[in-house]
Amino acid sequence: MPPSGPLIVHATSVAVGGRALLIRGASGRGKSGLALEMMCRGASLVADDRTILTRKANTVWLDVPPAIRGLIEARGLGLLHAPVASPARLVAILDLDREEAARLPRRRSDRVLGLDFPLLHNSASPYFPASLVHYLTYDRRDGDDDPA
Helix, strand or coil: CCCCCCEEECEEEEEECCEEEEEECCCCCCHHHHHHHHHCCCCEEEECCCEEEEEECCEEEEECCHHHCCEEEECCCEEEECCECCCEEEEEEEEEEEECCCCCCCCCEEEECCEEEEEEEECCCCCHHHHHHHHHHHCCCCCCCCCC
């Protein structure tokens, strides 16, 4: 039986309409900066730097430790206050330590608390934060076939 949590991970998380993205990567990789970019485009903060994961049935919920609730780091400025949208349902994981090379990447997944979730890789595209907000809002086309 997989663990149900709670499990605290070094990751930042944001949500749109209750659908959350877990942003993970090495320290200093840009998790908070990406979250701020996404928040400027309509996402809400779930947690910055540490995220609590808890499994309930076939859902993993993301939440924020009480000590950092409503705070996000802005390098060179300090800790900023932000409204919090937690708990939120995990729908995808973004790994900032891996760069996406494909124009239309195949679906890949990662397992969290015994459940599989879509795994996304980082992109240098200037509109990547906007694309992630759109993904959380509307998802992505199923299937791996190229529509072109």
